[in-house]
Amino acid sequence: MLDVVDMVTAYDVVVAGGGPAGAATALRLAGSGFSVALLERSRFDRPRVGETLAPSIQPLLQGLGVWERFVALGPLPSWGTRSIWSSTAPAAHSHLETGYGSGWHVDRRLFDRMLCDAAAAAGTSVSLGTSLIDCRYDGRWQLTCSNGHRLTARVLIDATGRSATIGRSLGARRIAFDRLVGITAQWSGVDVSAEQYLLIESVPDGWWYTAPLPGHVMVGMLMTDADICRHHNLAASAPWRNHLESTTATALRVDSATCLPTTPRVYSAASHRLVRPGDIRPWLAVGDAALAVDPISGSGVPRALRTAEAAATTAARLLTHPADAIPLTTYESTRNTECTTYLSTRADYYAIALPHPTPFWTRRQLTAAS
Ligand SMILES: Cc1cc2nc3c(=O)[nH]c(=O)nc-3n(C[C@H](O)[C@H](O)[C@H](O)COP(=O)(O)OP(=O)(O)OC[C@H]3O[C@@H](n4cnc5c(N)ncnc54)[C@H](O)[C@@H]3O)c2cc1C
Structure with missing residues (x-):
């Protein structure tokens, strides 16, 4: 043709x-x-960002005929999600209940x-x-x-x-529909063997996401709004690292890192x-x-x-x-x-949370109500 x-x-x-x-x-x-x-x-x-793949990826990759190619990449199984969302104790959600056994953490x-x-x-x-x-x-x-x-x-x-x-x-x-951005960096030399899950932790300016990657790497990402990022200069290394230190569980995940994180990069994560x-x-x-x-x-x-x-x-x-x-x-x-x-x-997601009376959370409360 x-x-x-x-x-x-x-x-x-x-x-x-x-x-x-x-x-x-x-x-x-x-x-x-x-x-x-x-x-x-x-x-x-x-x-490239977007490293955690939900369990539902398996039938989709099988449908494309690429499951063997995917497994050959050596992805890390992801056993579930823990979220510190509306209380200080993590809520755990296991992927074992999905029927596929696990999700995956991949190098995108x-x-x-x-x-x-x-x-x-x-x-x-x-x-x-x-x-x-x-x-x-x-x-x-x-x-x-x-x-x-x-x-x-x-x-x-x-x-x-x-x-x-x-x-x-x-x-x-x-x-x-919003102005969300992800400010992300990676740590290498992290022992991720006991960390094969996605952790989400809410903070006044948004929420943190951390996930292990193949090769003893941990990726960390602060999700906030573009104007809040600019106002607090959160894309710069020192403010970003200080912000991480204000978390309860997220900072602990990278305690074992043998080096400083890479320079943060900002990605648009806005819905449209x-x-x-x-x-x-x-x-x-x-x-x-x-x-x-x-x-x-x-x-x-x-x-x-x-x-x-x-x-x-x-x-x-x-x-x-x-x-x-x-x-x-x-x-x-x-x-x-x-x-x-x-x-x-x-x-619904943001309605569960709303733990902070700050612009990031108030905006989402207003959106949920409209
Ligand atoms: C911060 C952040 C975290 C995320 N985390 C997750 C997650 O954990 N799990 C998950 O499932 N999803 C996650 N996502 C979403 C996920 O990454 C995207 O939904 C997914 O990558 C969409 O795939 P796509 O092919 O549509 O677009 P993309 O992956 O963005 O691919 C678009 C491609 O087009 C190319 N391109 C652009 N312009 C041109 C041009 N003019 N000519 C040729 N090529 C061009 C780009 O180089 C790029 O490779 C996240 C997204 C963000 C921003």
């Missing part, structure tokens, strides 16, 4: 973004016989790279270190990559994550929904680009893989029945329903 015309390479589908959502969408479409190109801006050589560079490798093995043309920088539609997508290559596609997939760069450049509107009223051009947003959720839900990566399945089915239908706009409408309305359900679940 692939032809080369005047140095422009033609594909059925071009996917921009090689995170879990983009790689899984490409893998499914290539596996169904379509010609697919996957463009990924990075080379998976920098740390390796995990995301593994999914891209699987997409390539299924026949996807994968370009790392390559961004999609321009797209126009004239009955076919005319696409320009950062390396100067030009591609055409019948269907375009925006899998660029929270930035939703492609969809927004096409005129879709991002509705933001990308809406595209009335646009029937053949493009779809998938994963965080379509709907980005609060990491408190622990559902980011499983959700990305689930929407990839829906996006692949919709894209396949657009390719085989180009005059039929119903699949696009159905896809968007399912994402809207997903968004409504998510907002109600998020309100």
Whole structure:
């Protein structure tokens, strides 16, 4: 299905973004016989966040046919979650009750790279270190990559994550629901053998998340709002470490670290929904680009893989029945329903907590009430 015309390479589908959502969408479409190109801006050589995978990831990886590749990465089993949320005593939730036995703590560079490798093995043309920088539609997508290559596609997939760069450049509107950020650093040389669980601890400015990673590493992350981060300069090493010292259980987890944490990095963790009223051009947003959720839900990566399945089915239908706009409408309305359900679940999470009369918690109380 692939032809080369005047140095422009033609594909059925071009996917921009090689995170879990983009790689899984490409893998499914290539596996169904379509010609697919996957463009990924990075080379998976920098740390990536989202390291704790819920037990529900197992059937999704099995459905993609990548379970053996996943196990070969040597992920750490995650036995459950402990949360210091609305009282000082940790509440424990075991993954043994889920039917899958455990969740997983992974190095996201390796995990995301593994999914891209699987997409390539299924026949996807994968370009790392390559961004999609321009797209126009004239009955076919005319696409320009950062390396100067030009591609055409019948269907375009925006899998660029929270930035939703492609969809927004096409005129879709991002509705933001909060200003959450994650300020994260890692410690190496930590004995994590007795620490294979996710710990969440609420503090006046937000909440801390700590989780072990393969290779005797612990990752720590302060989740707060962007304005609070700026006001207290929490992205700088010393204030971030002082803040950690104010916790009860979180700081104890990294007591055995043989070195200081890495310099903190700030990631947007804001929830948003990308809406595209009335646009029937053949493009779809998938994963965080379509709907980005609060990491408190622990559902980011499983959700990305689930929407990839829906996006692949919709894209396949657009390719085989180009005059039929119903699949696009159905896809968007399912994402809207997903968004409504998510907002109600998020309100429930924060309603359990509310332990501090501070802006971070008061904002969430107001959101839950509205
Ligand atoms: C602080 C934080 C903590 C989190 N913790 C968890 C967790 O513990 N568990 C969990 O399940 N989820 C967690 N998440 C959410 C999870 O990381 C995301 O839901 C998941 O990565 C979404 O996958 P995605 O493929 O949609 O987007 P991403 O993983 O963001 O991938 C998007 C990709 O697109 C690429 N890209 C961007 N623009 C372009 C372009 N123009 N051209 C080509 N490529 C481009 C980027 O380089 C990136 O690789 C967390 C998120 C944050 C912010």
